[in-house]
Amino acid sequence: MQSLHSTIPRAGHRAFWLREVAGDAPDAPRLIGDQRADVAIVGGGYVGLWTAIELKLRDRAVDVALLEADICGSGASGRNGGFAMTWWSKIALLVPFLGEQEALRLARASVAGIDDIGELLADHGADCDLRRGGWIWAASHRSQLGAWESTLAACRRLGVAPFEPLDAEQVKRRAGSRVLVGGVFDRDTARVQPAKLVRALRRIAIALGVRVHEHSPMIALDRSRPAQLATPDGTLTVERVVLAHNVWAAGMPEFRRTIAAISSDMVVTEPIPDRLAAIGWTGEECISDSQMTVHYYRTTADGRVAFGKGGGTVAFSGRVGAGFDRSRRRAEETARNFRRLCPALADVPIAEDWSGAIDRSVTGLPLIGRTGGLPHVFHAVGWSANAVGPARVGAQFIASLVLDADDEWRRSPLVDLPAQRFPPEPIRFLGAKLVRAGVVRREHAELAGRRPDPLSRLLAAQAPSGMIPRA
Numbered sequence: 001m002q003s004l005h006s007t008i009p010r011a012g013h014r015a016f017w018l019r020e021v022a023g024d025a026p027d028a029p030r031l032i033g034d035q036r037a038d039v040a041i042v043g044g045g046y047v048g049l050w051t052a053i054e055l056k057l058r059d060r061a062v063d064v065a066l067l068e069a070d071i072c073g074s075g076a077s078g079r080n081g082g083f084a085m086t087w088w089s090k091i092a093l094l095v096p097f098l099g100e101q102e103a104l105r106l107a108r109a110s111v112a113g114i115d116d117i118g119e120l121l122a123d124h125g126a127d128c129d130l131r132r133g134g135w136i137w138a139a140s141h142r143s144q145l146g147a148w149e150s151t152l153a154a155c156r157r158l159g160v161a162p163f164e165p166l167d168a169e170q171v172k173r174r175a176g177s178r179v180l181v182g183g184v185f186d187r188d189t190a191r192v193q194p195a196k197l198v199r200a201l202r203r204i205a206i207a208l209g210v211r212v213h214e215h216s217p218m219i220a221l222d223r224s225r226p227a228q229l230a231t232p233d234g235t236l237t238v239e240r241v242v243l244a245h246n247v248w249a250a251g252m253p254e255f256r257r258t259i260a261a262i263s264s265d266m267v268v269t270e271p272i273p274d275r276l277a278a279i280g281w282t283g284e285e286c287i288s289d290s291q292m293t294v295h296y297y298r299t300t301a302d303g304r305v306a307f308g309k310g311g312g313t314v315a316f317s318g319r320v321g322a323g324f325d326r327s328r329r330r331a332e333e334t335a336r337n338f339r340r341l342c343p344a345l346a347d348v349p350i351a352e353d354w355s356g357a358i359d360r361s362v363t364g365l366p367l368i369g370r371t372g373g374l375p376h377v378f379h380a381v382g383w384s385a386n387a388v389g390p391a392r393v394g395a396q397f398i399a400s401l402v403l404d405a406d407d408e409w410r411r412s413p414l415v416d417l418p419a420q421r422f423p424p425e426p427i428r429f430l431g432a433k434l435v436r437a438g439v440v441r442r443e444h445a446e447l448a449g450r451r452p453d454p455l456s457r458l459l460a461a462q463a464p465s466g467m468i469p470r471a
Contacts, residue, residue: 013326015354016268016306017195018078024199027071028206031213031234037065039402040229040238042218043245044068045077046387047380049201050395051242053120056208058399064210065236067229069217069248073198076246076387079356081266081296081308082197083286084117084190084389085135086110088162092154093365098413104158105408106393111188113392117197118190124207126200128192129301133284135189137163138171138180140289140341143446147290148184162186176281176305177341180289191286191298194388218245225376240402243371243379246387247359250318254372258419259359259382260428261315263323265330266308267338267353272345273303279344292439292463295337305345307338310385311439312355314432317425324357331355360384362420368397369416378402382419435462 014022039055041048044066052064068074087094087110094103118130139145152163163184166174171183206212213231220230221241229236249255276282276299288296293311300306312330313323331353339346361367361382371377378401380394387394400409409415422428438459442452452460 012322013354014074015079015195015266015356016352017082017193018073020193021195021199025203028068028212028214031065031067031216031231031236033234034237035065035234036237037211038063038238039065039240039242040227040236041066041242041244042229043243043248044072044202044212044214045075045244045246046198046201046391047246047383047394048242048244049198049205050391051244051380051398052205052210053201053208054395054399055402056205056210058403060209065238066205066210066212067216067218067231067236068212068214069245071214072202072212073195075248076356076358077198078195079266079354080194080264080385080388081286081298081306082192082194082388083135083288083296083298084114084130084192085286085386086114086162086186086188087390088155088186088188089137089151090364090386091158092150093363095154097363097365097417100158102413104160106414109393109396110390114188114190114389116392117192117389120204121200124200124204126203128197128200130190130192131284132188132190133286135186135286135288136166136171136175136183137186138175138183138287138289140177140180140291140295141446142181144290145182152184162188173280174283174285175287176276176279176344178343179341189286190389191284192388193301197388223372223374223377227376239376241377242398242402243377243381244398246381246383247320247357249379249381250315250320250359254379255367255381256318257421257424258367259318259361260422260432261318261320261324261357262310262360263312263327263330263355264308264310264358264385265312265327265334265353265355266306267331267335267350268300268306269304269345269348270351271303272305272348275345275348276303289341291443292460293436293443295341297338297341304351305338305342305348307334309334309337311436314429314436315357316429320357324355326353326355358385362422365414365417366390366394367417367419368394368414370401431462435459439463
């Protein structure tokens with residue numbers, strides 16, 4: 001049985017979103033003693049919970065047990081910006097790997113997945129502040145103009161038009177920022193309170209008969225058949241295993257070279273609904289710019305602004321430390337960027353800050369398939385900051401694999417797609433630090449109206465498409 005101690009999250013600081021729903025339900029019981037199930041799911045975030053729900057919706061007789069190291073939503077699912085996006089922004093990546101028809105099918109499925117969020121929660125009397133206000137993919141500097149052109153060109157070739165061009169004044173008016181200089185609009189994206197969503201999925205999974213065990217980290221995995229998962233207080237013997245613990249999988253040998261752990265940092269203001277109304281920022285759009293170290297932001301149901309910045313730091317060999325929970329230095333930098341992009345609100349107090357770890361693949365596409373080629377161990381990891389909505393799609397892939405369904409999900413070329421690999425450590429870590437430094441210097445020079453130096457341009461050009469989020 002292989003020890004996996006390095007993959008155990010040790011969360012300290014709770015994100016604002018999760019503290020806003022604190023006390024919504026008692027913690028689920030730990031896994032104690034020797035137990036059995038048909039399927040074990042590792043990870044109590046969006047991917048794990050949606051997979052558990054999908055399995056139960058397809059076959060109520062399947063005995064599903066879910067192991068969560070902390071509480072459901074303590075990881076990225078309770079710390080993100082709450083952008084339930086589609087895969088239209090990834091269409092130019094999907095086509096070369098999957099072909100035009102499958103790329104179109106998955107992009108459309110990602111739109112339907114956002115519909116599913118609203119419908120499932122409504123059916124169970126749950127709520128996550130879902131607002132389908134769309135997404136503005138913006139430029140915060142003229143050097144970013146046209147960052148979306150390859151995506152729009154791919155859409156034109158496919159005969160679809162999910163994006164609406166916006167001129168500078170439209171973007172400024174709708175995104176609460178006089179700094180933005182242009183952009184495009186995706187009407188299908190929704191805004192959610194991310195912790196409310198994950199906790200609603202938890203309640204629904206339990207109601208459907210899923211056995212949820214919180215405070216039960218997987219510390220070892222025996223991949224024989226039946227498989228055994230060890231936790232500090234017990235063992236779980238199962239026929240099939242689903243690895244859905246995302247960034248925490250980066251410490252496992254199968255994923256050490258294929259996903260990287262990257263930080264993202266957020267701040268949230270005090271409630272300012274009157275100020276937002278005064279500047280005309282009354283829509284419900286999600287907004288991100290086109291920097292490689294992306295800025296992303298939105299308003300909340302109670303009139304706050306939640307603002308984030310991606311690409312803060314990289315973990316060595318997938319080891320996520322305390323700095324991925326919270327960083328004062330990065331929080332101050334994120335707050336400065338909020339005030340620069342939203343100068344009309346520069347005097348508004350910051351109420352809270354937090355950080356989070358995100359799993360990133362080289363391409364920016366998720367890794368879905370059979371772990372190590374085994375027929376009974378499956379994974380869905382590497383979501384690259386784009387799982388809030390598409391986790392619903394990922395769950396359909398994994399459910400079809402687990403149940404051995406003969407359908408379009410199991411037959412999709414995305415299943416077991418050969419993963420591109422990062423360099424080995426310490427080359428990856430040192431290289432990522434150098435590349436990020438070059439990206440930051442290039443972006444600072446562009447904001448100051450200077451031409452970036454050749455070394456910064458060269459280093460920034462080495463950033464893989466999946467390393468730093470677009471949104």
